[in-house]
Amino acid sequence: MQSILQVSGLTKKFGGLTANDDITFEVNRGEIVSIIGPNGAGKTTFFNCLTGFQRITSGSVIFEGRRIDQLSAPAIAKLGLVRTFQIVQTFAGMSVAENVIIGALMHTRNVEAARKRAADVLAFTGLSSKKDVLGKNLTIADKKRLEIARALASDPKLLLLDECVAGLNPNEVKEAVELLKRIIGAGITLLIVEHVMEVIMPISSRVVVLDSGKKIAEGRPQEIAADERVIKAYLGDRYDA
Amino acid sequence: MEQLGKLLIQMIISGVMMGFVFSLIAMGLTIIWGVMNIINFAHGEFLMIGMFFSFFFFKYVSIDPLFSLPMVAVLLFIIGFITYHLLIKKVLQGPVLAQLVVTFGLSIFLVNLAVFLWSADYRMIENPIASGKISLAGIAVSIPELVASIGSMIIGAAVYWFIKRTKTGMAIQAISMDKDAAAIMGINTDRLNAVSFAVGVMCVGVAGALLSNFYYVFPEVGSFFGVIAFATVALGGFGSIEGAMIAGVIVGLAEIVGGFLLAPAYKYAIVFAIYLAVVLIKPTGLKGW
Amino acid sequence: MIEKRTEISERRRTMFKVKERVFSVLVFTVVICLCAVSLSLGQEKVVKIGAIYPLTGNLASTAMSSKRGLELAADIVNNYYDLDIPFARTKGIPGLNGAQVKIIIGDSRGDPKVGMGEAERLIKSEGCVGLVGAYQSSVTKTASQVAERYGVPFLNSDSSSYALTARGFKWYFRLCPSNETWAQNLVSFIKQVEKEKKATIKTLVILHEDTEWGASSADMQKKYFTQAGYKVLDVIAYPAGATDVNSEVLRVMKAKPDILVMNNYITDGILYTRTFKTLNYNPQHFLTWCGCSEPGYIPAVGKDGNYFFSYSEFAPELAQKRAVVKQIMELYKKKYGENINENTVRAIPAVLLMVDAINRAKSTDPAKMHKALMETDIPADQLISPWAGIKFDPKTHQNIYARYVIVQILNQAYKCVWPPELASAKYVWPWPEWNKR
Numbered sequence A: 001m002q003s004i005l006q007v008s009g010l011t012k013k014f015g016g017l018t019a020n021d022d023i024t025f026e027v028n029r030g031e032i033v034s035i036i037g038p039n040g041a042g043k044t045t046f047f048n049c050l051t052g053f054q055r056i057t058s059g060s061v062i063f064e065g066r067r068i069d070q071l072s073a074p075a076i077a078k079l080g081l082v083r084t085f086q087i088v089q090t091f092a093g094m095s096v097a098e099n100v101i102i103g104a105l106m107h108t109r110n111v112e113a114a115r116k117r118a119a120d121v122l123a124f125t126g127l128s129s130k131k132d133v134l135g136k137n138l139t140i141a142d143k144k145r146l147e148i149a150r151a152l153a154s155d156p157k158l159l160l161l162d163e164c165v166a167g168l169n170p171n172e173v174k175e176a177v178e179l180l181k182r183i184i185g186a187g188i189t190l191l192i193v194e195h196v197m198e199v200i201m202p203i204s205s206r207v208v209v210l211d212s213g214k215k216i217a218e219g220r221p222q223e224i225a226a227d228e229r230v231i232k233a234y235l236g237d238r239y240d241a
Numbered sequence B: 001m002e003q004l005g006k007l008l009i010q011m012i013i014s015g016v017m018m019g020f021v022f023s024l025i026a027m028g029l030t031i032i033w034g035v036m037n038i039i040n041f042a043h044g045e046f047l048m049i050g051m052f053f054s055f056f057f058f059k060y061v062s063i064d065p066l067f068s069l070p071m072v073a074v075l076l077f078i079i080g081f082i083t084y085h086l087l088i089k090k091v092l093q094g095p096v097l098a099q100l101v102v103t104f105g106l107s108i109f110l111v112n113l114a115v116f117l118w119s120a121d122y123r124m125i126e127n128p129i130a131s132g133k134i135s136l137a138g139i140a141v142s143i144p145e146l147v148a149s150i151g152s153m154i155i156g157a158a159v160y161w162f163i164k165r166t167k168t169g170m171a172i173q174a175i176s177m178d179k180d181a182a183a184i185m186g187i188n189t190d191r192l193n194a195v196s197f198a199v200g201v202m203c204v205g206v207a208g209a210l211l212s213n214f215y216y217v218f219p220e221v222g223s224f225f226g227v228i229a230f231a232t233v234a235l236g237g238f239g240s241i242e243g244a245m246i247a248g249v250i251v252g253l254a255e256i257v258g259g260f261l262l263a264p265a266y267k268y269a270i271v272f273a274i275y276l277a278v279v280l281i282k283p284t285g286l287k288g289w
Numbered sequence C: 001m002i003e004k005r006t007e008i009s010e011r012r013r014t015m016f017k018v019k020e021r022v023f024s025v026l027v028f029t030v031v032i033c034l035c036a037v038s039l040s041l042g043q044e045k046v047v048k049i050g051a052i053y054p055l056t057g058n059l060a061s062t063a064m065s066s067k068r069g070l071e072l073a074a075d076i077v078n079n080y081y082d083l084d085i086p087f088a089r090t091k092g093i094p095g096l097n098g099a100q101v102k103i104i105i106g107d108s109r110g111d112p113k114v115g116m117g118e119a120e121r122l123i124k125s126e127g128c129v130g131l132v133g134a135y136q137s138s139v140t141k142t143a144s145q146v147a148e149r150y151g152v153p154f155l156n157s158d159s160s161s162y163a164l165t166a167r168g169f170k171w172y173f174r175l176c177p178s179n180e181t182w183a184q185n186l187v188s189f190i191k192q193v194e195k196e197k198k199a200t201i202k203t204l205v206i207l208h209e210d211t212e213w214g215a216s217s218a219d220m221q222k223k224y225f226t227q228a229g230y231k232v233l234d235v236i237a238y239p240a241g242a243t244d245v246n247s248e249v250l251r252v253m254k255a256k257p258d259i260l261v262m263n264n265y266i267t268d269g270i271l272y273t274r275t276f277k278t279l280n281y282n283p284q285h286f287l288t289w290c291g292c293s294e295p296g297y298i299p300a301v302g303k304d305g306n307y308f309f310s311y312s313e314f315a316p317e318l319a320q321k322r323a324v325v326k327q328i329m330e331l332y333k334k335k336y337g338e339n340i341n342e343n344t345v346r347a348i349p350a351v352l353l354m355v356d357a358i359n360r361a362k363s364t365d366p367a368k369m370h371k372a373l374m375e376t377d378i379p380a381d382q383l384i385s386p387w388a389g390i391k392f393d394p395k396t397h398q399n400i401y402a403r404y405v406i407v408q409i410l411n412q413a414y415k416c417v418w419p420p421e422l423a424s425a426k427y428v429w430p431w432p433e434w435n436k437r
């Protein structure tokens, strides 16, 4: 399998606090990798470092054979590494369709072409019926869905999803999982941060566990679920694989 | 009673006409605010520069303000672009106070430069093509004001189209709504800042050129229009183009109709009262998010 | 930690720099003061008159004209000129052994606080025996308070707020007319129009910009027109510097007054002219105050400015009646290469009166000067202003002979039409309607 993302020795310090401590791992094309860890483990910071929102303190990030840890956020996005935010950030004053068009415009100047692509993505993500609703008027579930749609419209090679089912009710979670499965079906490589085990365990090919900024384990879901350190640090008795 | 009705129609027409000009001025300001989160205190001064250019084209090369309009627009776009690179860009990463001070200082500098270069005199474009008035059933419509309002509408619509229907425009909108989200959509803020500033300055400069058909030109002319523009932008919602367009017309109407029905001394207080009322009900302004 | 320490030492260093700078400025000032004192000790026969004007700011060009008036007046006193005006044919002040006059100018920047500071400086550090100025009523108000405190005369010939004389100050004297005078002059003029033109004038509307100046002028107009039996239908205030005056004009049109009395600046004056024309508003006539008399007005509105009545404090027509006016106008033109203007003319009498008071008092002792000022009675023919003379009201110290002239714009030029003895043209009444011109 061909690797798409190689992270080595990634460290991020905020003053005295080391939010990411010497993290090393790879993501292969077509894989679904999940990152788990308790609150404050450094998962969002890790995403920020990968996507150019924060400068890493040391280490390196290589995406499709190219070093990207010094590039700006828009430049990284243009290479095909696109994320969503833990706290949703849709374009509040734009309609759902316009939001997605912005994503589709990443690789074209042609607004009409972007509009067509957006329509396809809206259908794919099940947002067609809400295409004229303003971003700010959506429910949380739909906002999260819209963020994913917007990212998909930009045709990403690797999609980073930061807690895309947090705060949803069981019904909405079910719908979100459906969407994830369709995305996987479309062959997009995913890197997911998630707390809800029911969601990630069945779909992940591999799981990476962070605790206090360090990678403490990595492996297939079943292995992780059985790992002593992981259970101690994070899972407790909550989940029985 | 019939007379009062006529007066009212007269006022509504005048108010709406002025309103469109206010809209264009406010659009420029709101674009700059939306994209850079900078309050452009020098906005009125760019209006003044637009007026002076228009006046000079008329005086020295005998080009009517209507025909020099495209040139004034281009010149102001360039001035905006240069101003961004020389000044605004330098303070964008700096403290908020520096950002406030830089446009404020620019405004003072431009007024004084104008006084120095062109003196504090009042100038008027005499007998431009757009002059005189149309009278219909006792209602008078001043042609230069009509031209200014139609011109503002056309330019306003063009800018609106640019913002809503082109890639650059949509990117500008995206930045003004959410900078992080714009960044993950591959939108390069640095490059678009310059374009937005230039477009904003062009809007207000064009409004100045249109005003010069019937308004006197002098170095401090910008201050009052500037203040109205701030109220308009706040009323419409910071950063919202549609809001600025609608609020401009409301301000124009409120100023004239409100001034007539209550007391002229309070006409700007009325504008402000409407703003307060709107903000109490909807803190983000009419169309803010 | 290290960062912090360097930051602190950095701050200390800049603080030290500031202190150092303040100190050197102090030393510098002391040295300058010492020099000034020794200089003034050396030259005994110089009388200093302080003048406060807004030399910088948006009134700078106006203040420049005033400054030239001051210089011209001092020059006339100090040197020999063949002019029919007191102190011209002598050198210096005769009553004070030919002492020379020196004008020391303080820049108020148009700010009442700065004006106050300058007054203090002129009296205390410069040793001026009296003050003149300060153009804006607001600055005159504070600067004359300082003069009052130190007990030196303040001669004011260019501030019109009626409130200034209402304070009953001992040391403040106003040579020029006030906005109260203007209201009285307007009523006299309208009475004359009624007689001469057999016009029926019963009602008026007063329109004014809403600063202190406009509001107090409107008050006076309301008072005097009402006293004279006219009906004031409405007093409309509007924001100074408005961008649009449609609502104001429409309100006036609704009230339908015989005459419209306006108190405005130049910017709104231009706007009103345009709006009157667009809305085709034609009352019996317009009486305006200030805006239409500013130098920029006629160039800006062209022919549309014709027929408006306005005010002036200088009537070039006087040149035909009084030799001295003609002589001064020529002298000024020779010296500065341009025509004398109203602001220059306004500045001259204050200096000449100060000199006159010293001359009569034979001293610069404040009490003696005060007595001389109270006894002032200068006839009209010694003045270049269109006043009927100078004599102060014993209580308010307002020059009771002060008056304005009323001008009408005819053929894009100001023509004096009142008082009758100065009139140089027949006035047009009623107002010629816009679409019949």
Ligand SMILES: Nc1ncnc2c1ncn2[C@@H]1O[C@H](COP(=O)(O)OP(=O)(O)OP(=O)(O)O)[C@@H](O)[C@H]1O
Pocket: A014, A017, A019, A037, A038, A039, A040, A041, A042, A043, A044, A045, A046, A086
């Ligand atoms: N900009 C910042 N400055 C300083 N400290 C930060 C910053 N961002 C994050 N941190 C700290 O870094 C640590 C990791 O935070 P991060 O948000 O990455 O955790 P997380 O794993 O995403 O947590 P959660 O599950 O709650 O989202 C936390 O202690 C946090 O307080």
Ligand SMILES: [Mg+2]
Pocket: A043, A044, A045, A086
């Ligand atoms: Mg997080």
